[in-house]
Amino acid sequence: MAGELHERVAIVTGGGRGIGRAIALGYAKAGADVLISVARSPEQAAEVVALGEALPGTIQAVRADVTVAGDVERLVQRALDVRGRIDVLVNNAARGMRFVNERFMTDPRPFWEADPAAWRMVIETNVVGVFLMSRAVAPHMLGAGRGGIINVTINEATMTRRGFSPYGPSKAALEAMTRVWEAELEGSGVAINLLAPGGATATGMVPDLVPEGVELLDPEIVVPAALHLALTQTSGERILATEWSDPSGR
16 A cells, blocks of 8 residues: 555645544555644644654644634645645544533433534534535646545444434534535546544544443554545445455455
């Protein structure tokens, strides 16, 4: 896999930790020039950039909130400055249930007890942020006649699980958007697909206390599938990393 993304330019939102960090490092290891967006924790971003220095590709960190149009435009321009194009967008940045209920896994609470500001923040990041990023990148991909958008999602059961709103419904909206955009991008050369780890993952969005019997997945479980989706020219895939094996045998 090393070198397969040589001279490809990728944006990975929320790349300072968890799934985004794993994908960014995986892409740089395969030779890509990667830009990660970080809304918080510049220290984590600096660590990812430092790790990237030993890899065949490159990693740059851009302080950007995907819900702010100006930040999105600045991030996209930084990516275009690398090679004049954007080959891959990974919409990974998300707000989880911890912002609504710190103990959501062990003490689920009904929607009527949720703080409206926290609810709005989750929807803004997980739905509107994906729209703003994809809207900003799509014209450049369409102009080039190629590119790939990867939307990071969750298990379908989690979308409707008790105590998991608005996080679950936000990802259901993400999947609906992805299917609509797939139809709108048909025949353009731009692929759009979905990627889920396949279970609760150690991303920093999971409480310190988890229910007995729950084993958190390592974020790196998504990397092989993320590499595959960065290279595919077809849409319509919904990959669960825990169940996926590379059809090419790499």
